[in-house]
Amino acid sequence: MPLTTPRRSALVDLVIAQLRTQITSGEWPVGSRIPTEPELVEQLGVARNTVREAVRALAHNGLLDIRQGSGTYVLATSELAGVMQRRFADADRDQLAEVRGVLEAAAARLAARRRTQRDLSQLDKALDRRERAWQSGHSEAFVDADAALHLAVVASAHNEVLTEMYADLGQVLRDLIRADVGEELRPENYVEHGALVEAIRAGDGERAAAQAGAYPLGCRTQGYRHGG
Numbered sequence: 001m002p003l004t005t006p007r008r009s010a011l012v013d014l015v016i017a018q019l020r021t022q023i024t025s026g027e028w029p030v031g032s033r034i035p036t037e038p039e040l041v042e043q044l045g046v047a048r049n050t051v052r053e054a055v056r057a058l059a060h061n062g063l064l065d066i067r068q069g070s071g072t073y074v075l076a077t078s079e080l081a082g083v084m085q086r087r088f089a090d091a092d093r094d095q096l097a098e099v100r101g102v103l104e105a106a107a108a109r110l111a112a113r114r115r116t117q118r119d120l121s122q123l124d125k126a127l128d129r130r131e132r133a134w135q136s137g138h139s140e141a142f143v144d145a146d147a148a149l150h151l152a153v154v155a156s157a158h159n160e161v162l163t164e165m166y167a168d169l170g171q172v173l174r175d176l177i178r179a180d181v182g183e184e185l186r187p188e189n190y191v192e193h194g195a196l197v198e199a200i201r202a203g204d205g206e207r208a209a210a211q212a213g214a215y216p217l218g219c220r221t222q223g224y225r226h227g228g
Contacts, residue, residue: 015044015054021065024077030171033071034064036126042224062086081168088172096176103166104150105213108196110157112205123197126152139185143178149193153212157202 022028026082040051055072058064062082065075076082088096111119126149133145145147147170166173181189191198199208 011046011050012053012057015050015066016057016152018044019054019058020063023058023074028074030074030077030174036071043215072119076171078168079173084168085171089175093179096172096175100173100176101213103162103169104153105209106158107154107157107162107166108200108208108212109163110159110163111153112200112203112208114158115156115200115203119152120197120201122152123149123156123200127193127197134185134190137185139183140178141179143174143181144183147174151211153196153200175188183216199215 019034020128021036028034034055037048037051037055040055042050044051055064056067059072060065061079062085063074063076065073067073076085108144115123126145130142130149131144133142136142150173151166151170155163157163196208196211200210
């Protein structure tokens, strides 16, 4: 529905909030191009200058990336995620892998204790999606599916702080995965993640933590091959 308010500054804030919701809800995933300026004007029922100001504000906060001649793309899901992306874009890859391993191992251990039937269903779906992405041969699709599976593991820990922290590092970790996978999916580098999901299903926290913690470190030292 069109957004209306007598004060232009308040209207800009409303548009910013609406656009942020589209991003944080996943309606506009990281890496996707958002609707064009004329499309947003029509959808929101506001002036072009209002849309432009709102988009610029979100770009300044690190959520959007305005690319001249190409469009505007989602860069991060929150202001903190944008800060994380800029702060750690040039960080040592091995150190990032260590941090990822620590977070995922802790999450997997908790998930083995706290997972619900709904969590297990989501993990199975994420695992299946990852397998299908690999079979498709599309590297970027596999990166998306692999990242989604690991995020599902973290979410199964039912620790909101841990989940949000991991999500804020999401683009940094996706870049790490992308660098390890490479542009071409090679059969010798395939890693089966079923053991991680089964350890969580079995309630075996130590085995789940060992599986999850080994993945990032293994892929840094052996290409993308790691225990699964």
